Amino acid sequence: MKKIHFSSILIAAAFSTQNLHAQDSIVNFKPKTVFVEEMIGDKRQFLQLMVNKVFVEKTKIGLLSISSYAADYKDNLGNNEFQNTSLIYHHLFKGISINSGASFTSVEGLKNFVGLHYMYQRKTLSLIYMPSYYFINSHKISNFALIEYKPSINENWSVYSRLQLHYNHDLDNGNHFRSYAYSRLGLTYKYFSFGMAHNFDRYRADKNTKNNYGVFLKLTL
Structure with a gap:
């Protein structure tokens, strides 16, 4: 937990130095992000793919x-x-x-949701915040946030930091259902980012915890 707090403080401190202006986020709203990341940890392997693209710019x-x-x-499919x-x-x-969409997990299967999200994307700083309401089969609310801060060192190199948070609350039972905090700290060279990684996951009402420390490699297009 101390490492989580340390990484969070680092990213929050960097974030606070950035002068955010709301009007900047409306100019040329054309978010285009595709990234794939692999983490090799002490307990397990983690892979994440994200695609964010505007298809019809006029609308x-x-x-x-x-x-x-x-x-x-371990050879245990139940832990995947x-x-x-x-x-x-x-x-x-x-x-x-x-927004409106669907989420699929290996535990719950398919579930639909509606919600809002806020998006800010610049070369140095990007932010996504997304509150959602799940209404099929069960009733849940969730909050998702992703913050990346990438201050430049020179033309090709920059510092890379990311904090990714998720909290899912079960309204039917009034309990915590799923949450995580993923932190990254390292360097970026052109399209590649690499460095230290930590994944902190919690499950169900009893908040069963999994910690995973390791290294990551990320490609952004």
Whole structure:
């Protein structure tokens, strides 16, 4: 937990130095991000793919899809995890969009949701915040946030830091259902980022915990 707090403080401190202006997020709203990341940890392997693209710029309709896979090093399929969240969004104003989509997990299967999200994307700083309401089969609310801070060192190199947070609350039972905090700290060379990684996962009402420390390699297009 101390390492989580340390990484979070580092990223928050860097984030606070950036002068954010809401009007900047409306100019040329054309988010285009595809990244794939692999983490080799002490307990298990983790892979994440994210696609964020506006398909129709005049109407500002886009797709956001986040997929992740996790598997330990033992031959036990029950410990493997898969999750995909895919949604279509329509940008309204100042980086704020409405969305609707579906999420699939290896535990719950398919579930539909509606929600909002805020998106800010620049060379040095990017932010996604997405509150959602799940209404099929069960009733849940979730919050997702992703912050990347990449201050430049020179033309090809920059510092890379990321904090990715998720919390899912079960409204039917009034309990915690799923949450995680993923932190990254390293360097970026052109399209590649690499460095130290930590994944902190919690499950169900009893908040069963999995910690995973390791290294990561990320490709951004």
